[in-house]
Amino acid sequence: MDLKWSVHGKITRLLTIKYGVPKNIADEIVEGSILPDKQPEYYYSGRKRYRVAHHSKMGLDRGISHLKTARKLYKKGNPKWTIHLGMALHYLQDYPVPITRKILKIFSIKDYEMHKKIEEEVEKLYVDVDNNVEKAKGKCVRLILKELARAKKGKTPKEVLDLATYYSALAMELVFNPKKCPDSGKILLRGFALRAVTISTALVMFYLAYIGSINPLYFLISLIPPVVIEAVDDDFKYALSEHFLV
Numbered sequence: 001m002d003l004k005w006s007v008h009g010k011i012t013r014l015l016t017i018k019y020g021v022p023k024n025i026a027d028e029i030v031e032g033s034i035l036p037d038k039q040p041e042y043y044y045s046g047r048k049r050y051r052v053a054h055h056s057k058m059g060l061d062r063g064i065s066h067l068k069t070a071r072k073l074y075k076k077g078n079p080k081w082t083i084h085l086g087m088a089l090h091y092l093q094d095y096p097v098p099i100t101r102k103i104l105k106i107f108s109i110k111d112y113e114m115h116k117k118i119e120e121e122v123e124k125l126y127v128d129v130d131n132n133v134e135k136a137k138g139k140c141v142r143l144i145l146k147e148l149a150r151a152k153k154g155k156t157p158k159e160v161l162d163l164a165t166y167y168s169a170l171a172m173e174l175v176f177n178p179k180k181c182p183d184s185g186k187i188l189l190r191g192f193a194l195r196a197v198t199i200s201t202a203l204v205m206f207y208l209a210y211i212g213s214i215n216p217l218y219f220l221i222s223l224i225p226p227v228v229i230e231a232v233d234d235d236f237k238y239a240l241s242e243h244f245l246v
Contacts, residue, residue: 092170
């Protein structure tokens with residue numbers, strides 16, 4: 001169960017108007033915003049095929065992936081950017097709708113009745129485009145990507161709608177008004193330097209272990225820093241994506 005097509009269409013249409021998108025192009029983006037429901041996307045696990053759940057982390061990641069593709073195609077003048085932007089907006093709008101609730105503040109259970117009720121209430125609410133666009137404006141690409149990757153679930157119908165609209169506004173900013181963060185260059189230099197040092201050290205340790213000069217255990221230990229850096233240095237990843245998107 002996802003947000004109703006009327007909600008996707010309303011949020012997307014209002015944003016295209018706010019960003020001055022010509023109606024013929026806006027129509028394509030709006031059509032793209034309901035495409036994941038009409039033509040679901042799938043992934044494979046083993047030999048089985050599963051539908052990408054729009055309210056899941058995988059759905060959020062799929063939306064961000066479509067958003068990056070939309071920006072790259074927009075830069076190249078490829079008209080298919082409209083469909084990818086529309087699909088990105090769909091996933092970003094669906095993600096804030098909660099599908100689980102807490103019991104005793106510890107256990108989470110799926111609650112489809114709550115989910116359905118929130119979606120029905122959202123449809124009746126006013127879409128506050130102006131305030132959410134104002135909050136999104138001026139944000140640089142690295143911070144947009146970081147905020148979208150850490151998107152939150154709404155707790156009330158109004159919060160769900162505001163988050164869906166805000167995340168969509170961030171997406172529009174990334175495509176139409178991309179800006180580099182002032183400190184992204186430093187973050188990239190630091191990230192490349194850290195990786196160069198740790199990977200070089202691991203290679204040296206591998207060679208020394210190979211020729212029998214040191215215990216192979218030291219080589220295994222030397223692999224820990226590059227793995228940890230890759231796992232926790234999100235700012236480097238976002239800065240690198242920003243470099244290719246702006």
